[in-house]
Amino acid sequence: MDFALMWDSLPKVLAGAGMTxxxxxxxxxxxFVLATVIALASLSGRRWLSLPADGYVYVFRSTPLLVQxxxxxxxxxxxxxVRASFLWPFLREPFACAVLALMLNTxxxxxxxxxxxxRSVPWGQVEAARACGMSGLLLxxxxxxxxxxxxxxxxxGNEIILMIKASSLASTITLLEITGIARVIIAETFRPIExxxxxxxxxxxxxxxxxxxxxxxxxxxSPQLKDSLDSEQRxxxxxxxxxx
Amino acid sequence: MELLSWGDRGWGxxxxxxxLMTLTxxxxxxxxxxxxxxxxxxxxxxxxxxxxxxxxxYTTVLRAIPDLLIIYLLFFGSSQALQWAxxxxxxxxxxxxxxxxxxxxxxxxxxAAFAGEVIRGAVQAVPRGxxxxxxxxxxxxxxxxxxxxxxxxxxxxxPGLGNVWQVTLxxxxxxxxxxxxxxxRQASVAAGSTRQPxxxxxxxxxxxxxxxxxxxxxxxxxxxxxxxxxxxA
Numbered sequence: 117m118d119f120a121l122m123w124d125s126l127p128k129v130l131a132g133a134g135m136t137x138x139x140x141x142x143x144x145x146x147x148f149v150l151a152t153v154i155a156l157a158s159l160s161g162r163r164w165l166s167l168p169a170d171g172y173v174y175v176f177r178s179t180p181l182l183v184q185x186x187x188x189x190x191x192x193x194x195x196x197x198v199r200a201s202f203l204w205p206f207l208r209e210p211f212a213c214a215v216l217a218l219m220l221n222t223x224x225x226x227x228x229x230x231x232x233x234x235r236s237v238p239w240g241q242v243e244a245a246r247a248c249g250m251s252g253l254l255l256x257x258x259x260x261x262x263x264x265x266x267x268x269x270x271x272x273g274n275e276i277i278l279m280i281k282a283s284s285l286a287s288t289i290t291l292l293e294i295t296g297i298a299r300v301i302i303a304e305t306f307r308p309i310e311x312x313x314x315x316x317x318x319x320x321x322x323x324x325x326x327x328x329x330x331x332x333x334x335x336x337x338s339p340q341l342k343d344s345l346d347s348e349q350r351x352x353x354x355x356x357x358x359x360x
Numbered sequence: 361m362e363l364l365s366w367g368d369r370g371w372g373x374x375x376x377x378x379x380l381m382t383l384t385x386x387x388x389x390x391x392x393x394x395x396x397x398x399x400x401x402x403x404x405x406x407x408x409x410x411x412x413x414x415x416x417x418y419t420t421v422l423r424a425i426p427d428l429l430i431i432y433l434l435f436f437g438s439s440q441a442l443q444w445a446x447x448x449x450x451x452x453x454x455x456x457x458x459x460x461x462x463x464x465x466x467x468x469x470x471x472a473a474f475a476g477e478v479i480r481g482a483v484q485a486v487p488r489g490x491x492x493x494x495x496x497x498x499x500x501x502x503x504x505x506x507x508x509x510x511x512x513x514x515x516x517x518x519p520g521l522g523n524v525w526q527v528t529l530x531x532x533x534x535x536x537x538x539x540x541x542x543x544x545r546q547a548s549v550a551a552g553s554t555r556q557p558x559x560x561x562x563x564x565x566x567x568x569x570x571x572x573x574x575x576x577x578x579x580x581x582x583x584x585x586x587x588x589x590x591x592x593a
Contacts, residue, residue, distance in 0.1 A: 182534060302432060320425065
């Protein structure tokens with residue numbers, strides 16, 4: 117075990133954490149907006165809205181993220197129309213392509229999570245809100261969204277961690293985030309175990325902090341959970357819903 | 361369409377063979393994951409605290425670290441480790457794992473963490489009273505395990521394992537980075553030589569779509585079969 121190398125490479129690998137965070141949180145933010153629209157379209161009850169929304173979710177959940185990244189980064193350049201369009205300076209960049217692919221991917225999974233959350237809102241609450249004269253956006257903002265959000269939070273916390281892991285695939289299109297940098301140093305030094313411990317440790321810390329943060333937010337939003345095991349059980353259920 | 365024709369001129373037969381490779385490596389990884397996952401579940405349900413800690417640590421670590429990193433570890437590190445281990449037995453030649461083995465082990469270890477959670481949940485879903493009743497009937501541990509626990513755990517775990525399978529199948533695409541010729545790798549090769557990346561990655565996406573949809577159906581059928589004796593409201 118070469119501890120000096122581990123100590124030396126720690127700051128180098130840590131420098132990649134910035135890229136990991138940028139990719140993850142840009143994709144999560146944009147993906148969340150997309151997912152909300154998709155979830156509402158899917159639940160709208162109008163076929164011309166729900167059919168494309170469900171199709172999108174189905175396709176993006178049934179194919180590997182790597183295919184989606186390669187289709188966007190390598191694939192789109194095949195078309196002269198894309199290369200000639202104003203989007204090309206943007207789609208030529210690996211960073212933009214990675215964010216786009218991650219966003220579309222998490223959008224599909226998050227849409228399912230949000231749908232589950234919205235479905236869990238008791239119908240009586242919607243009726244009560246209607247009886248008070250709320251409708252449309254106001255009903256969504258005041259009743260549906262907050263209740264659904266709380267319900268969906270454990271599953272969404274899981275999605276955040278999966279996205280941190282998924283961002284490692286950006287290293288396949290030349291981006292130097294944590295995994296990418298670790299790979300470069302391994303190839304230079306042939307010290308895979310040391311680098312694995314360093315970069316794996318960084319992921320472990322990031323994910324431990326994030327899951328604690330989500331848990332804290334969960335308790336803040338629903339203080340009644342403090343004395344019950346309910347949220348832990350929901351977390352268990354949320355596992356396995358989406359893995360990878 | 362000519363690009364996908366059979367034989368030397370098209371990529372049709374290569375893509376089909378690659379799809380079979382994806383299925384093979386996914387199946388191997390899934391089986392490894394289920395067996396190892398059962399062991400992890402047993403550890404996590406053990407009475408002794410150190411055993412539980414081992415199971416928990418495995419699950420936490422494997423769920424937090426990207427699969428790609430594990431693949432790289434095995435790709436760059438496995439031959440060192442193998443040669444070191446072989447050295448203990450007095451063998452000093454060159455040894456390395458094939459890309460197939462690297463992929464199976466890496467993806468299998470990750471899916472074990474998820475399968476372990478599913479199986480643990482399924483074991484906990486078996487009512488305690490049934491185990492007590494079996495004990496009261498005088499069944500020894502092995503018989504209790506075989507007659508009472510396993511059939512029910514299999515049934516409860518099936519939907520969750522179906523999810524794990526889907527994920528495992530998709531994760532196998534990552535093995536392409538170490539050169540195993542499965543769907544992704546074959547698509548990359550074809551894309552490079554024909555300069556039609558979109559076409560071939562789209563074909564790859566469709567291949568995955570077909571595989572996931574098909575196996576989803578199979579798991580649905582298996583679930584119906586496993587629950588054939590259960591009354592539903």
